[in-house]
Amino acid sequence: MLEKELIAAARRGNAAEISALLQRGATADARDDTGATALLVATHENNIEAARVLIEAGANVNAKDHIEDSPYLYAGARGHLEILKMTLAHGADLKSTNRYGGTALIPAAERGHVQSVKTLIEVGVAVDHVNRLGWTALLEAIILGSGGDKHTEIIRLLIDAGADVNLGDSEGATPLAHARRRGFGKIERLLAAAGAH
CATH class of the missing domain: 1.25.40.20 (Ankyrin repeat-containing domain)
Known part of the structure; x- marks a missing residue:
């Protein structure tokens, strides 16, 4: 009781x-x-x-x-x-994962929680962890994100933290390809400046 x-x-x-x-x-x-x-x-x-x-x-x-x-x-x-x-x-x-096989960083990036992303990066959550959908935090922030200021800032934080900008999804489509497909110009430029192809 x-x-x-x-x-x-x-x-x-x-x-x-x-x-x-x-x-x-x-x-x-x-x-x-x-x-x-x-x-x-x-x-x-x-x-x-x-x-x-x-x-x-x-x-x-x-x-x-x-x-x-x-x-x-x-x-x-x-x-x-x-x-x-x-x-x-x-x-x-920090290594625990949700039902999608993702760390806390992946949904935080997808949902545009800038401060949470910053905090999780600072404590050392793996930035290139791949979930069961075949997505990293970087990919998920582009694929499911809005392309707005919060997601653009999250992409910048992930790049600064050493995220692999050329790590593609399970079909091999790169973050840059996804950003282009969605018309996210600012994110596209950030990725290109970081060596994405």
């Missing part, structure tokens, strides 16, 4: 209630029916203080639910920067 209350408090973002429940013996890594821990539930809602209390109580930042999301991976993918930074400070597994 305490576990159910803890999950509910995490969903509402009630940090004081979470503290009280933990003191009463609730397990920090209590899970709901989807396999999500209280911390992942708090992360879904971007409830920063709730996440902080749970992490400080020892909640596992790498615990995955039934669809392979963990607090660390979800925070990265959704641009929940404060929670992402907390997970990184508390043992986030």
